[in-house]
Amino acid sequence: MKGMTLVAEQKKLVEEITPRDVDFAKWYTDIVKKAELVEYSSVRGCMVIRPNGYAIWENIQKNLDARFKATGHENVYMPMFIPESLLQKEKDHVEGFAPEVAWVTHGGSEQLAERLCVRPTSETLFCEHYANIVQSYRDLPKLYNQWCSVVRWEKTTRPFLRSLEFLWQEGHTVHENEQDAREETIRMLNVYAAFCEEALAIPVVKGKKTEKEKFAGAVDTYTIESLMHDGKALQSGTSHYFGDGFARAFGIQYADRNNQLQYAHQTSWGVSTRLIGAIIMVHGDDNGLVLPPVIAPTQLVIVPVAMHKAGVLDKAEELKNTLCGFRVKLDASDKSPGWKFAEHEMMGVPLRLEIGPKDIENNQAVLVRRDTGEKTFVSLDNIEASVETLLGGIQRDMLERARAHLDSSVTDAEDFDTLRRLADEKTGFFRAMWCGELACEEQIKEKAGLSSRCMPFEQEGISDVCVCCGKPAQHLVLWGKAY
Amino acid sequence: MKGMTLVAEQKKLVEEITPRDVDFAKWYTDIVKKAELVEYSSVRGCMVIRPNGYAIWENIQKNLDARFKATGHENVYMPMFIPESLLQKEKDHVEGFAPEVAWVTHGGSEQLAERLCVRPTSETLFCEHYANIVQSYRDLPKLYNQWCSVVRWEKTTRPFLRSLEFLWQEGHTVHENEQDAREETIRMLNVYAAFCEEALAIPVVKGKKTEKEKFAGAVDTYTIESLMHDGKALQSGTSHYFGDGFARAFGIQYADRNNQLQYAHQTSWGVSTRLIGAIIMVHGDDNGLVLPPVIAPTQLVIVPVAMHKAGVLDKAEELKNTLCGFRVKLDASDKSPGWKFAEHEMMGVPLRLEIGPKDIENNQAVLVRRDTGEKTFVSLDNIEASVETLLGGIQRDMLERARAHLDSSVTDAEDFDTLRRLADEKTGFFRAMWCGELACEEQIKEKAGLSSRCMPFEQEGISDVCVCCGKPAQHLVLWGKAY
Numbered sequence: 001m002k003g004m005t006l007v008a009e010q011k012k013l014v015e016e017i018t019p020r021d022v023d024f025a026k027w028y029t030d031i032v033k034k035a036e037l038v039e040y041s042s043v044r045g046c047m048v049i050r051p052n053g054y055a056i057w058e059n060i061q062k063n064l065d066a067r068f069k070a071t072g073h074e075n076v077y078m079p080m081f082i083p084e085s086l087l088q089k090e091k092d093h094v095e096g097f098a099p100e101v102a103w104v105t106h107g108g109s110e111q112l113a114e115r116l117c118v119r120p121t122s123e124t125l126f127c128e129h130y131a132n133i134v135q136s137y138r139d140l141p142k143l144y145n146q147w148c149s150v151v152r153w154e155k156t157t158r159p160f161l162r163s164l165e166f167l168w169q170e171g172h173t174v175h176e177n178e179q180d181a182r183e184e185t186i187r188m189l190n191v192y193a194a195f196c197e198e199a200l201a202i203p204v205v206k207g208k209k210t211e212k213e214k215f216a217g218a219v220d221t222y223t224i225e226s227l228m229h230d231g232k233a234l235q236s237g238t239s240h241y242f243g244d245g246f247a248r249a250f251g252i253q254y255a256d257r258n259n260q261l262q263y264a265h266q267t268s269w270g271v272s273t274r275l276i277g278a279i280i281m282v283h284g285d286d287n288g289l290v291l292p293p294v295i296a297p298t299q300l301v302i303v304p305v306a307m308h309k310a311g312v313l314d315k316a317e318e319l320k321n322t323l324c325g326f327r328v329k330l331d332a333s334d335k336s337p338g339w340k341f342a343e344h345e346m347m348g349v350p351l352r353l354e355i356g357p358k359d360i361e362n363n364q365a366v367l368v369r370r371d372t373g374e375k376t377f378v379s380l381d382n383i384e385a386s387v388e389t390l391l392g393g394i395q396r397d398m399l400e401r402a403r404a405h406l407d408s409s410v411t412d413a414e415d416f417d418t419l420r421r422l423a424d425e426k427t428g429f430f431r432a433m434w435c436g437e438l439a440c441e442e443q444i445k446e447k448a449g450l451s452s453r454c455m456p457f458e459q460e461g462i463s464d465v466c467v468c469c470g471k472p473a474q475h476l477v478l479w480g481k482a483y
Numbered sequence: 484m485k486g487m488t489l490v491a492e493q494k495k496l497v498e499e500i501t502p503r504d505v506d507f508a509k510w511y512t513d514i515v516k517k518a519e520l521v522e523y524s525s526v527r528g529c530m531v532i533r534p535n536g537y538a539i540w541e542n543i544q545k546n547l548d549a550r551f552k553a554t555g556h557e558n559v560y561m562p563m564f565i566p567e568s569l570l571q572k573e574k575d576h577v578e579g580f581a582p583e584v585a586w587v588t589h590g591g592s593e594q595l596a597e598r599l600c601v602r603p604t605s606e607t608l609f610c611e612h613y614a615n616i617v618q619s620y621r622d623l624p625k626l627y628n629q630w631c632s633v634v635r636w637e638k639t640t641r642p643f644l645r646s647l648e649f650l651w652q653e654g655h656t657v658h659e660n661e662q663d664a665r666e667e668t669i670r671m672l673n674v675y676a677a678f679c680e681e682a683l684a685i686p687v688v689k690g691k692k693t694e695k696e697k698f699a700g701a702v703d704t705y706t707i708e709s710l711m712h713d714g715k716a717l718q719s720g721t722s723h724y725f726g727d728g729f730a731r732a733f734g735i736q737y738a739d740r741n742n743q744l745q746y747a748h749q750t751s752w753g754v755s756t757r758l759i760g761a762i763i764m765v766h767g768d769d770n771g772l773v774l775p776p777v778i779a780p781t782q783l784v785i786v787p788v789a790m791h792k793a794g795v796l797d798k799a800e801e802l803k804n805t806l807c808g809f810r811v812k813l814d815a816s817d818k819s820p821g822w823k824f825a826e827h828e829m830m831g832v833p834l835r836l837e838i839g840p841k842d843i844e845n846n847q848a849v850l851v852r853r854d855t856g857e858k859t860f861v862s863l864d865n866i867e868a869s870v871e872t873l874l875g876g877i878q879r880d881m882l883e884r885a886r887a888h889l890d891s892s893v894t895d896a897e898d899f900d901t902l903r904r905l906a907d908e909k910t911g912f913f914r915a916m917w918c919g920e921l922a923c924e925e926q927i928k929e930k931a932g933l934s935s936r937c938m939p940f941e942q943e944g945i946s947d948v949c950v951c952c953g954k955p956a957q958h959l960v961l962w963g964k965a966y
Binding site: 039058075077080083099100103106108128132148 | 529531533537540557558560561562583584588589590592593601608612615627631634636
């Protein structure tokens with residue numbers, strides 16, 4: 001290895017990755033493996049989330065959890081099992097989830113009197129609990145959240161995007177009336193949108209799901225949709241208004257201010273490790289992962305050059321201490337600098353600091369941006385400020401590039417032929433009017449291969465008639481191919 | 484409620500709790516319910532951990548996780564399911580756990596070709612993963628930890644102490660040789676012991692488990708044992724040295740420095756939500772929970788007195804802002820001060836600040852310690868320093884009281900009759916010599932009702948012969964009744 005040139009070494013590590021524009025799906029799984037985010041296990045469809053992957057999830061959790069707490073939410077933990085009879089209490093809900101749950105039938109050597117499913121989501125458990133603890137309007141609202149893993153028995157799986165088991169958070173809240181619950185539903189959708197833009201540098205479109213696409217048991221489902229590099233959409237988070245449907249099924253009643261019994265109104269909302277898939281597919285490139293500084297486990301890696309020369313390692317250590325306000329790592333392993341460059345690029349570390357004998361002589365260091373490859377020589381005297389500025393710039397630019405990609409990927413279609421042709425020719429989001437009928441939605445899916453992503457909050461009349469049937473239009477819909 | 488006197492109100496809330504010395508078990512479940520730590524659910528043996536309980540667990544996690552990271556560990560996440568064939572790879576391990584696992588037999592409507600158990604612990608999954616990723620001595624050590632929930636199909640359950648599902652962390656590490664692995668085993672036992680003393684104010688005895696009590700698959704199991712108020716022991720954390728047994732069963736081999744294939748040596752270690760049970764049973768009293776300041780979700784509650792009087796609520800708000808460096812809460816609800824006092828005592832809040840018109844006039848506040856009930860009048864000018872000092876004092880005194888209780892509860896027995904008599908007459912730990920034979924250990928269990936808690940690190944020869952059979956003694960053993 002030592003005889004190889006720097007460029008050749010970098011090439012060697014990178015050439016094991018399928019180029020992004022050759023085979024996006026293969027590129028994705030290559031990144032997931034090479035950046036050591038996930039390893040497969042002998043459990044079908046379940047991932048081992050490795051340190052690099054889990055550290056991203058920890059940062060997502062930390063950032064989101066602070067946002068939940070700032071909006072008055074408390075964390076709880078519910079059992080991971082749901083008795084079959086409890087799952088069946090709300091009829092739409094059980095219809096939606098029963099076909100895809102894992103069933104526990106035996107405890108030790110004993111067959112259970114009633115089967116338990118491993119939670120696919122915890123509405124039923126939260127509802128049972130709320131029926132126990134909510135008696136009066138004084139007990140409301142209850143604003144609970146849970147971090148846990150859930151299981152859905154999927155046929156085909158892909159790391160982070162769709163797996164039998166995944167990690168997520170699920171918020172479940174109870175309110176006195178429709179208005180409060182609807183406000184909560186939108187508040188949390190906005191929390192998700194702000195988090196995606198500010199922390200993940202991923203712009204999203206906010207909107208409402210159609211009846212066909214909404215959550216099993218919800219009155220309304222809202223979504224944030226993001227656009228991957230390949231032009232496919234990813235549903236990145238959802239927030240549901242339940243009305244009093246679950247409250248009626250589970251008997252969640254409270255005495256109101258006039259001492260009258262009322263059914264409570266509820267919401268739920270969730271995001272999952274799927275967000276890591278979004279980070280990979282929005283920001284990654286042919287050299288590997290590209291992590292936004294806000295959630296990068298390592299924000300800055302220091303690579304000493306000519307490490308054997310006197311003073312280099314000492315200086316690198318000193319810089320590590322100076323920069324301890326950032327998530328900094330010093331790579332003093334015995335690999336060559338070129339190999340290290342390629343490796344940390346693969347892992348997506350936002351910023352690299354190179355320091356060698358020449359640099360020390362000149363009281364400078366080289367800072368290299370992961371997102372653009374841009375090199376800057378900076379003075380060691382105000383290195384903290386330089387790093388701060390560059391990390392801020394990376395975070396901002398990543399969001400702007402992703403937003404430019406999103407904005408340039410939205411095309412309008414006024415008639416069905418145009419929609420079909422566009423869907424064949426290009427990728428991205430398509431805006432077209434819709435009458436509101438399921439038949440047209442299914443037709444568009446079947447003929448153009450597009451599913452309704454959402455009815456965006458920003459409605460605009462691009463035509464008066466449904467793109468499919470020509471009847472009067474009710475909604476502007478964002479259509480796309482989705483993960 | 485408003486007509487009741489303060490004392491009567493406090494009494495009302497408290498009288499719903501069984502006194503601690505009347506029925507300790509009943510007292511425990513009363514506290515768990517009244518302090519709103521846990522609620523039962525329709526899932527047998529599984530708890531709903533409520534906000535008050537989960538917030539304690541979050542603080543335990545935060546504190547422990549920082550200690551794990553400071554000792555070089557990384558977090559990962561393994562699947563929650565273990566295929567039956569994988570569980571069976573290490574024979575002692577499967578014998579220990581198979582009788583108490585939950586089995587998933589169906590996914591959706593389909594019967595699985597192979598049953599999956601819900602993880603009771605994750606040695607087998609970690610081993611499979613390590614066999615995949617460990618090739619060379621350069622890959623070692625691997626120092627991984629996982630925060631998750633596990634399931635053990637217990638017959639009788641009690642909140643936090645023994646439940647079908649519980650939350651825990653499990654560390655799993657791989658090393659080049661026995662020495663490194665043994666050092667890790669003891670290092671993590673020491674991390675647990677320091678955490679219990681410094682964060683939970685619970686002193687522990689460190690020692691080694693007997694063959695009978697060790698973990699299924701371990702060469703050696705080490706434990707920290709703590710003493711509850713009722714004189715019973717609680718195994719509060721364990722750390723295991725596995726030798727190369729799992730490595731041989733799972734094929735975890737690496738090329739050593741001489742390019743020879745070697746089996747790796749492993750450890751695992753864990754603590755669980757059981758620690759919350761320990762906090763309750765070590766520190767709680769007849770007025771409720773008593774939380775050590777380091778892990779108390781609320782360290783200080785501000786209760787305004789005569790809240791309707793001009794300026795009181797403003798002053799309370801101002802104090803809340805001044806004290807924002809602590810985990811502070813202002814109770815401005817419309818309950819009476821007396822009711823609030825009792826309620827926050829029940830919840831275990833370490834310090835209460837009372838502020839009323841008279842206090843404001845005198846530029847003072849009243850600080851009341853939860854652990855001793857002691858009241859101090861302090862000037863508002865240096866209120867932060869006063870709170871800091873008092874919280875530090877509470878933490879220190881709680882540990883000292885618990886240590887005094889532990890120290891005074893250890894009794895030595897030189898012969899079997901004395902041991903039996905002592906075990907009848909009193910509670911606590913009993914020190915007695917042991918020959919090392921299983922038969923004697925079982926005899927002591929059967930005749931004196933005592934189990935071996937551990938062979939303490941601090942060995943002392945209190946006699947030359949086994950307390951049971953009279954043969955030459957090998958070890959000093961700490962015996963007790965345990966949860």
